Amino acid sequence: xxxxxxxxxxxxxxxxxxxxxxxxxxxxxxxxxxxxxxxxxxxxxxxxxxxxxxxxxxxxxxxxxxxxxxxxxxxxxxxxxxxxxxxxxxxxxxxxxxxxxxxxxxxxxxxxxxxxxxxxxxxxxxxxxxxxxxxxxxxxxxxxxxxxxxxxxxxxxxxxxxxxxxxxxxxxxxxxxxxxxxxxxxxxxxxxxxxxxxxxxxxxxxxxxxxxxxxxxxxxxxxxxxxxxxxxxxxxxxxxxxxxxxxxxxxxxxxxxxxxxxxxxxxxxxxxxxxxxxxxxxxxxxxxxxxxxxxxxxxxxxxxxxxxxxxxxxxxxxxxxxxxxxxxxxxxxxxx
Numbered sequence: 001x002x003x004x005x006x007x008x009x010x011x012x013x014x015x016x017x018x019x020x021x022x023x024x025x026x027x028x029x030x031x032x033x034x035x036x037x038x039x040x041x042x043x044x045x046x047x048x049x050x051x052x053x054x055x056x057x058x059x060x061x062x063x064x065x066x067x068x069x070x071x072x073x074x075x076x077x078x079x080x081x082x083x084x085x086x087x088x089x090x091x092x093x094x095x096x097x098x099x100x101x102x103x104x105x106x107x108x109x110x111x112x113x114x115x116x117x118x119x120x121x122x123x124x125x126x127x128x129x130x131x132x133x134x135x136x137x138x139x140x141x142x143x144x145x146x147x148x149x150x151x152x153x154x155x156x157x158x159x160x161x162x163x164x165x166x167x168x169x170x171x172x173x174x175x176x177x178x179x180x181x182x183x184x185x186x187x188x189x190x191x192x193x194x195x196x197x198x199x200x201x202x203x204x205x206x207x208x209x210x211x212x213x214x215x216x217x218x219x220x221x222x223x224x225x226x227x228x229x230x231x232x233x234x235x236x237x238x239x240x241x242x243x244x245x246x247x248x249x250x251x252x253x254x255x256x257x258x259x260x261x262x263x264x265x266x267x268x269x270x271x272x273x274x275x276x277x278x279x280x281x282x283x284x285x286x287x288x289x290x291x292x293x294x295x296x297x298x299x300x301x302x303x304x305x306x307x308x309x310x311x312x313x314x315x316x317x318x319x320x321x322x323x324x325x326x327x328x329x330x331x332x333x334x335x336x
Contacts (some may be wrong), residue, residue, distance in 0.1 A: 024062050024106045031100045033107045034063035038094035045081035054122050057086040057113045065104040067097040076134030086113035129161045150177045162197035198233035237264035266334050270304040294329045
C-alpha cells in the first residue's frame with residue numbers, strides 16, 4: 001500500500017499550499033545527463049537459467065540531484081524475472097548527477113543491463129532487432145512516436161523480424177502512421193504466421209476457420225490457433241476457452257476450456273480470470289471455490305465489473321479460514 005499523503009489531506013481540508021515534484025530533465029538544451037560511475041552485475045533467475053535466456057534489458061532511470069536512482073522503469077523487457085533482477089541491480093548503481101546551468105537536477109538516463117550465459121551461443125543481431133523493436137513500441141505506447149520510430153518499424157519488418165512484420169501490417173491495415181495498404185498488410189501477416197509469430201498465427205488460423213480471404217480449412221485453422229495459444233497469444237487462449245466452453249466448432253470440453261482460460265488468466269487478462277472463476281465455482285469443491293474467489297478479487301482489483309458482481313454474491317458466505325486462504329493464494333496465481 002502506498003504511504004498516506006498528508007499534504008493531500010491538508011489540501012482536501014482547504015489548505016492553499018501546492019506541491020509539485022521537481023521536473024525531470026533530458027539531455028540537450030544545456031542539460032548534462034547523469035553518468036554511471038559504478039555498476040553492480042545482475043543475478044540470473046533459476047527460470048531464466050533453465051530456459052537459457054540471454055539478452056539486454058533496457059531501463060530508464062531518473063537520477064536525482066544527489067546521484068541516487070529515484071525511479072526505474074523498463075523500456076525493453078526480457079521476462080523470466082530478469083527485468084526485476086535488472087531493476088534490483090541498477091538500484092545499487094552509483095551515478096554522478098546530471099546538471100543544468102551548472103546545478104544538479106533530476107535527469108532521465110537510458111541504461112542497458114546485459115544478461116549472458118557462459119558457454120552458450122548468443123545472437124547479437126537478433127538481440128539488436130528485439131531491443132530496437134521494444135524501444136519503438138515503448139515510444140508508441142507513451143505517445144512519443146516520431147518519424148524515426150515509424151522508420152525503425154518499417155526497417156525491422158523489411159529485415160523479416162516477425163514482431164515488426166506483424167505490427168507494421170496492423171498499422172498498414174489501419175492507415176496508422178503509414179498509407180493504408182490492406183493487401184500488403186494481408187501478405188505480411190501471412191508471412192509472419194509462416195515464421196511462427198503467435199499474433200499472426202491466430203489471425204491466419206481464424207481466417208482459415210471462417211473461410212475469410214483464404215480457402216476454408218477448419219482443421220488447419222484450429223491447429224494454428226492452438227499453436228498460437230501455446231505460444232502465449234492471449235486472444236487465441238480466450239477464443240479456445242470460449243469455443244470449448246460453448247461447443248462452438250469443437251466438441252464441448254469444460255476441462256479444456258478451463259485449461260485455456262487459465263493460460264490467459266495467469267497473464268492478467270481479466271475476462272479470462274472471470275470465466276475461469278465461473279468454471280471453478282460450478283465444480284463446488286472448497287479448494288476450487290477459494291481459487292475462484294481469488295481470481296475474482298484479482299479481476300475486480302483491475303476494474304472488471306462482472307467480477308465485482310459475482311463477488312457480491314459469494315463474499316458473505318466465506319468463512320474466516322477461506323478469507324485467509326484467498327489472501328495467501330492471490331500472489332501465487334499470476335505472473336504479470
